[in-house]
Amino acid sequence: MWSRIRRSSARFVDALRTGTPTGRGTRPHNLFEAAAAYVSACAEDDQDRIDEASAWVSPEALSFGVNELACRAVLALARERDESPRTVARALLGLPAA
Numbered sequence: 001m002w003s004r005i006r007r008s009s010a011r012f013v014d015a016l017r018t019g020t021p022t023g024r025g026t027r028p029h030n031l032f033e034a035a036a037a038y039v040s041a042c043a044e045d046d047q048d049r050i051d052e053a054s055a056w057v058s059p060e061a062l063s064f065g066v067n068e069l070a071c072r073a074v075l076a077l078a079r080e081r082d083e084s085p086r087t088v089a090r091a092l093l094g095l096p097a098a
Contacts, residue, residue: 029056035065 034056041049054062074092078085090098 031057031061031065032068034062035069038062039066039069 034053037053037056038050041047041053056062057065074085074089077092078088081088087097090096
């Protein structure tokens with residue numbers, strides 16, 4: 001099942017790549033690079049970097065990337081804390097335990 005999701009996600013990612021150069025050659029930014037740059041810029045309250053990362057991919061692709069980053073972060077913290085992802089997510093948002 002995971003392999004089907006991974007293959008589908010890979011096709012989706014390839015379809016969302018842009019032609020914007022990264023300065024590291026001619027390879028374009030992908031939605032995960034945009035999401036990582038966007039989230040880190042938001043955490044540091046850097047509006048210029050937020051605007052730059054937002055321009056790398058479409059708003060829909062950026063939303064997908066931010067969602068994927070959030071899921072991966074919650075899973076990593078859950079493993080680290082030996083808690084359920086639901087517990088970790090609620091704790092990060094300051095919600096009471098369910």
